[in-house]
Amino acid sequence: xxxxxxxxxxxxAEGRAANLPCNHSTISGNEYVYWYRQIHSQGPQYIIHxxxxxxxxxxASLIITEDRKSSTLILPHATLRDTAVxxxxxxxxxxxxxxxxxxxxxxxxxxxx
Amino acid sequence: xxxxIQSPRHLIKEKRETxxxxxxxxxxxxTVYWYQQGPGQDPQFLISFxxxxxxxxxxxxxxxxxxxxxxxxxxxxxxxxxxxxxALYFCASRRLAGAKETQYFxxxxxxxxx
Numbered sequence: 001x002x003x004x005x006x007x008x009x010x011x012x013a014e015g016r017a018a019n020l021p022c023n024h025s026t027i028s029g030n031e032y033v034y035w036y037r038q039i040h041s042q043g044p045q046y047i048i049h050x051x052x053x054x055x056x057x058x059x060a061s062l063i064i065t066e067d068r069k070s071s072t073l074i075l076p077h078a079t080l081r082d083t084a085v086x087x088x089x090x091x092x093x094x095x096x097x098x099x100x101x102x103x104x105x106x107x108x109x110x111x112x113x
Numbered sequence: 114x115x116x117x118i119q120s121p122r123h124l125i126k127e128k129r130e131t132x133x134x135x136x137x138x139x140x141x142x143x144t145v146y147w148y149q150q151g152p153g154q155d156p157q158f159l160i161s162f163x164x165x166x167x168x169x170x171x172x173x174x175x176x177x178x179x180x181x182x183x184x185x186x187x188x189x190x191x192x193x194x195x196x197x198x199x200a201l202y203f204c205a206s207r208r209l210a211g212a213k214e215t216q217y218f219x220x221x222x223x224x225x226x227x
Contacts, residue, residue, distance in 0.1 A: 038156075041201060041221070041223075042218075042220065042221070043117070043203050043205070043218025043219050043220055043221055044156060044203070044205075044216075044218050045218065046215045046216065046217070085155075087155075099161075099169055100146050100148070100158035100161055100169060100171060101146075101148075101156075101158065101216060102158065103155040103156045103157070104155065105155060106155065
């Protein structure tokens, strides 16, 4: 799986958009970008994933650069409940296998009131 | 919707004792994963099972063993417990066929070894 680099921590004001960057310059053609988050001591929670097109769901949007070497997770209107550690994980699609997730250090997002 | 169930939620053991953690995956999920998360650390993969067979192995100590039963629930058995085994243990499940990548995690078992 390609290595990812994320900022250690970020702050965001409540109600504003939170933009969490992730660098994955060694990503290969068949690798997806996945985002999970972990709210304090809870089990990690899947947010979104994408290959090369931008993706949006009810939780967030994922913007992947054209060269696929970086991506940004966007929480459009952050709330206090979005305070969590956000993990960017790059890997081949799980549909081709059953490998586990490899969690890096993640970004600790603190949403401020 | 049904979620992954883990029991017990909290467990306190003495050094050198044994512990058994249980995981009940979401119905119709065929793959179970175990992760360990030490204090201040990120989750680390231990072991996984697909259709009751071990499918992958991570950094699981030899003192630990696990299995998946015919009803798809899984148990993580930990023997000769050490202080360093104190951690959160998460179980996750997913359904392989036709599913997008979504591992659903349980609430975890917090193990404290004294």
